[in-house]
Amino acid sequence: MTQQIPQRARRSEGDDTRETILVAARHEFSASGYAKTTMRAIARTAGVDPALVHYYFGSKEKLFATAVDLPAVPGEVLRQVLDGDPEQTGARILRTALTVWDTEAAGGGGRLTALLRSLADDHGPATMLREYLTNQVFARITTHLGSDQPQLRAALCFSQAVGLILTRFVVRAEPIASADREFLVQCYAPTLQRYLTGPLPAAR
Amino acid sequence: MTQQIPQRARRSEGDDTRETILVAARHEFSASGYAKTTMRAIARTAGVDPALVHYYFGSKEKLFATAVDLPAVPGEVLRQVLDGDPEQTGARILRTALTVWDTEAAGGGGRLTALLRSLADDHGPATMLREYLTNQVFARITTHLGSDQPQLRAALCFSQAVGLILTRFVVRAEPIASADREFLVQCYAPTLQRYLTGPLPAAR
Numbered sequence: 001m002t003q004q005i006p007q008r009a010r011r012s013e014g015d016d017t018r019e020t021i022l023v024a025a026r027h028e029f030s031a032s033g034y035a036k037t038t039m040r041a042i043a044r045t046a047g048v049d050p051a052l053v054h055y056y057f058g059s060k061e062k063l064f065a066t067a068v069d070l071p072a073v074p075g076e077v078l079r080q081v082l083d084g085d086p087e088q089t090g091a092r093i094l095r096t097a098l099t100v101w102d103t104e105a106a107g108g109g110g111r112l113t114a115l116l117r118s119l120a121d122d123h124g125p126a127t128m129l130r131e132y133l134t135n136q137v138f139a140r141i142t143t144h145l146g147s148d149q150p151q152l153r154a155a156l157c158f159s160q161a162v163g164l165i166l167t168r169f170v171v172r173a174e175p176i177a178s179a180d181r182e183f184l185v186q187c188y189a190p191t192l193q194r195y196l197t198g199p200l201p202a203a204r
Numbered sequence: 205m206t207q208q209i210p211q212r213a214r215r216s217e218g219d220d221t222r223e224t225i226l227v228a229a230r231h232e233f234s235a236s237g238y239a240k241t242t243m244r245a246i247a248r249t250a251g252v253d254p255a256l257v258h259y260y261f262g263s264k265e266k267l268f269a270t271a272v273d274l275p276a277v278p279g280e281v282l283r284q285v286l287d288g289d290p291e292q293t294g295a296r297i298l299r300t301a302l303t304v305w306d307t308e309a310a311g312g313g314g315r316l317t318a319l320l321r322s323l324a325d326d327h328g329p330a331t332m333l334r335e336y337l338t339n340q341v342f343a344r345i346t347t348h349l350g351s352d353q354p355q356l357r358a359a360l361c362f363s364q365a366v367g368l369i370l371t372r373f374v375v376r377a378e379p380i381a382s383a384d385r386e387f388l389v390q391c392y393a394p395t396l397q398r399y400l401t402g403p404l405p406a407a408r
Contacts, residue, residue, distance in 0.1 A: 130375040155377045156391060162375075163367020171334040171366075173359045186405035187360060191395045201390035 018056050021046045025067040034064060034132045061136075068129055069114065071104040074137045082144050089145060090192030094185045097161065102181060105169050116162075116170050134158050147197055156195035164188060222260050225250045229271040238268060238336045265340075272333055273318065275308040278341045286348050293349060294396030298389045301365065306385060309373050320366075320374050338362050351401055360399035368392060 024046035028037045039060055043050040057063035065073040077100065081092045115129070138154035147153055164184070167173050176184065194200075228250035232241045243264055247254040261267035269277040281304065285296045319333070342358035351357055368388070371377050380388065398404075 130377055134377050152379050152391075155371060155380045158377060159367040159371035159380065160364055160395070161367070162370055163363040163365070166366055166370075167359060167363035171331075173334055173338050173362060175356050176359045176363065183405055187356075190398065191364070194394065201387055 017046075017048060017052060021048060021053055021056060021063075022067050025063050029064060029067060029128045029132075033128065034060075034136055039063070064132065068132075072100045074133075078137070078140060081141060086145055086197065087193065088189075089141065089196055090194075091185050091189040093141070093157070093161075093192055094188050095181070098181045098184060101165060101169060113170055116166055130158070133161075142196060145197055149200060152200065153195050156200075157192055160188065160191050160195065218260075221250075221252060221256060225252060225257055225260060225267075226271050229267050233268060233271060233332045233336075238264075238332065238340055243267070268336065272336075276304045278337075282341070282344060285345060290349055290401065291397065292393075293345065293400055294398075295389050295393040297345070297361070297365075297396055298392050299385070302385045302388060305369060305373060317374055320370055334362070337365075346400060349401055353404060356404065357399050360404075361396055364392065364395055364399065 021042065025037075025042045028042050028045055032041070037060070039053050040050050042063070043053045046053070053063065057066060059075075061075045062073050064070075077096050080096050081089065084092060134151070134154045138157045139150055141157075142150035142153045164176075168176050168179075168184070179187075225246065229241075229246045232246050232249055236245070241264070243257050244254050246267070247257045250257070257267070261270060263279075265279045266277055268274075281300050284300050285293065288296060338355070338358045342361045343354055345361075346354035346357045368380075372380050372383075372388070383391075
């Protein structure tokens with residue numbers, strides 16, 4: 001009589017395929033950047049049918065978020081940021097992002113530290129993540145707002161957002177580490193709002 | 205006839221003593237923080253006379269800067285930041301710091317990346333450096349300005365400064381990576397100035 005292998009201990013073919021696709025995705029996003037990478041190219045590198053990539057991950061953005069281990073799919077929370085008074089966009093970005101990060105930190109925060117560490121690394125993963133955050137996330141916001149110099153504004157927002165995450169969650173400098181979320185929103189909203197819609201020096 | 209060993213290839217006893225002091229200093233600063241560490245305690249850990257520590261490094265701050273491999277001794281450039289119109293302090297911090305960092309980056313920038321990487325690490329060196337930058341550097345500025353909530357203001361400044369260094373020198377996001385220094389001063393000065401002297405939400 002053969003012994004029964006418990007369901008959870010068995011590694012299914014599906015798990016392997018999923019992992020193969022993730023490895024291929026990291027490679028493609030690293031090599032070509034987010035914008036130029038296609039689901040088809042990832043499928044080709046993984047040696048699977050493109051339909052399977054869609055089946056497992058749904059969209060390029062969801063696949064990216066899983067591949068780089070983001071705590072949320074930015075496209076899915078972006079609607080909450082874009083809707084409403086344009087002059088409150090900075091506050092909405094902070095409220096949304098801090099909610100995601102605080103939840104992540106409450107679960108241990110290992111993913112946040114790993115993300116930050118990969119940003120401080122000047123290799124493939126950093127470039128891929130930075131390009132995604134500035135060109136996809138913040139640039140969608142600046143484009144939506146119709147601001148001039150959208151790339152500069154996106155990079156300025158990125159620089160304050162990444163500094164805030166580092167200070168609150170990794171370095172844990174007080175009083176920012178223990179401050180309540182809404183207090184931080186009030187501290188940082190004027191900064192992000194100026195970066196998004198305020199007057200900036202002319203590009204040189 | 206014995207062969208002459210070239211001067212530079214010989215490792216002197218002085219080099220060894222200096223290195224022993226640096227190792228002891230890193231240990232003490234890590235364990236006790238900058239403020240509570242004394243030259244005497246470092247000498248004790250290194251097993252040398254306190255006079256030798258002074259002889260090799262001159263001051264606690266110079267020893268700290270050498271131990272954590274800072275590109276400049278902040279106390280030495282702080283005078284340029286404190287002197288002058290208080291409402292231009294943000295611009296002076298940026299001009300001074302960017303000059304130091306740009307010079308460092310022109311020399312390869314390895315030290316900057318290493319510093320940032322150690323900040324993203326949530327261990328001893330990160331704590332030591334963060335405590336020094338917020339409590340010694342930025343807090344001296346907020347105290348000089350007589351602002352309320354000096355610790356919060358120092359932490360806010362730290363969060364934007366570290367995000368800017370990460371964006372310009374490590375992640376190298378454009379247009380910030382290639383922007384000229386004075387352009388960045390104009391972009392970021394209002395942010396630092398509000399953090400230093402502007403209205404902030406009341407502490408909770």
